[in-house]
Amino acid sequence: MLRLEKLTKVYKTGDKALNAVDLEVPKGQVLALIGPSGAGKSTLIRCINRLVEPTSGTVRLGDVELTGLGLGGLRRERRRMGMIFQEYALVERLTVMENVLSGRLGYVGFWRSFLRKFPQSDVDEAFRLLDRVGLVDMADKRADELSGGQRQRVGICRALIQNPSVLLVDEPTASLDPKTSRQIMRLIVELCEERKLAAIVNIHDVALAQMFVSRIVGLKLGTMVFDGAPSDLTEEVLTRIYGDEDWSETIQKVDEDEEVDVA
Amino acid sequence: MAITTIDGQKVWQRRDRNTQLRSWALWLVGTAIFMWCWQQISAVTTWPFFWDAPRIAADIGGRAMPPRWSYMDKLWAPLWDTLNIATLGTVMALMMAVPVAFMAARNTTPSALFVRPIALLIIVSTRSINSLIWALLLVKILGPGVFAGLVAISIRSIGFCAKLLYEAIEEIDESQVEAITATGASRWQVMAYGIVPQIMPAFAGIAVFRWDINLRESTVLGLVGAGGIGLQLQGSLNTLAWPQVSLILLVILLAVVVSEWVSAKVRGAII
């Protein structure tokens, strides 16, 4: 579905954020990307939809090579990639419904979107999605009136209404409390399963990643240092990714509170 | 802050000696400059006039009271003109300021190398020159009347509004713009959904703020022939019709107070 080949990004300052990353995500797979801050997780997913322009290497989505596209082609392909952000990145002064519908911007013309005259099918789909995440009554509230968890649900709706084939998720739980974090992760994984979506989830919480995804990739200083199942994530591997530290707690915790919701 | 030792005892002082000396020197130079400036003014002032001022003020005050209320009939039309100059001038200025602001803001300018300097030049040159000077110039070009005043007010306001607006644009939250871009939206859609909602409150605030200022300024444009109530003021001053002058000043004062009240109300309602 999604294939990265030798993807490299060097910033103007000379920092090498990504170093020849090869990665393939098949349809329907949810992949967690872990690694310390500055490892290039965020750069990696932004290079896929080219919010950050990669320096070299290729990104393929299906049969299309994203890295070679012009502006118009890129916009068309961006519609197939839903993105979910760390700080939600909702347009705070717009209503929930406008935020969800903004996911359709790539499909409607300027004036239609400017006058908020979206096709009825889009409106219905927006309400269905809001209902799915339990926010249908909030549709006409302004986004800045919502709590963190609610905002992230709206963010998820905005990504899904694009009808994407891939989800790019950047630290979806970093600004949320532990309980809401789990709910949001569970929601993302469930929705990917329902719609057979491939997803790359940046996450710094290793325990949370192990709990929900089927494959984990470890990134360190822009280089892939681990690729495997959550169960293969041993102390030794974590040390390779994050450096020396006592990891027994982190791994153990996962087994203990598997089904216990944090109060 | 410094601690020095005098006669074997530690003494705390706010500043050490050099800083202290420099501070004194600065004060001295400042005072000297001020005295020199004052001399410049004093040299060209006829001081007997100055000492005579209380008597003259009393004399003028005596003649100006009571205001000639019946003159009000002739003031309604210029007052209406003044309001129109301020309002339409603000509307026109905003229409021109918006594109200039988008061209001047670092994050939205089409080209930082060519377009941005031009936009900044427009902002600086329209802003540095007072609307009365613009009016002076435009009266010469367009002929006396309301139209010259209207154009003067709008030109003067472009730079003011565009500057505040582009600062607001530079302060927006980029992640919201990024999110809209990631959906595959076009450049204009990103503008309409990602940027415009974020600067709307600033825009409304600037509009009302500038309208308030423009109303004040348009009351005096008539002094150089650019229409509005200032024209009546000029006429009355020239004929030394002090009762009319006092009435006009009263009306201007009232208009300013009302405009300030309106703008405070509107701003409160928006934000």
Place this chain on the structure above:
Amino acid sequence: MSAALDERLGKPWKKPPFISSPGLRWTLLIGSVIYLILAMNSIEVNWSRVYRGLDRGWQFVVAFANPDFTSRAAEIKDGMIESAVMALTSTVVGIAISIPIGLGAARNISILPVYLVCRSIVAVSRALNEIVVAILLVAIFGFGPLAGFLTLSFATIGFLSKLLAEEIEDMDKVQAEAVRATGASWLQRYVYGIHPQVVPRLIGLSIYRLDINFRESAVLGIVGAGGIGATLNTAFDRYEFDTAAAILLVIIAVVMVLEYLSGIIRARVQ
């Protein structure tokens, strides 16, 4: 599928309007349309006069490309010095008077009668346009920079006192109370508790006001209150657009330099 969803599906969606009451919304909308039509109709434009004026406008643009600094160099120099002098003295005197008035106009440290008096001084000073004040002062004190100096000082008082008072009202109460708790007198309280917090802001505002005073001093000459405005007015009256352009360029340059300097100084004190 929930009942709330059922209700919504298949129905068009509209953004909730900014003003929720439809009556008020339509009144405002129709009212402003009517006003705009009336206002635009009341503006008479003599297009043939404008057309003839375009030529002069073009002359002015050309003059901006070749400004004439030399033929009236002496007058420009004197005018600029007079403007600068007026701006500087009025800012200094304005600040000196603004500080006590600003303290008096701050609700949290002033007593009610003083507060009311100071607030009314501020209100009057802010309500009166500089040009109007200048006209009156010229009538009273005669032509010349003295009238301009007094006008600008008066305007500075309204501007600075208000901002100063607001600054004091907003400032950190804890810090001032800590000083009060030591049993300090009113003056000590000011020197140690309020002064250190307000001074950096005051310096920034003063420089900003110096900038404004200079710009204003450029127009006061139009009504005879001294400064470069008189020279500019004469240049326009004689249709010496090249000299006028030169003066305007000088004004713009000085304003830009002042703005740049004030940016630097404000960054340093804050």
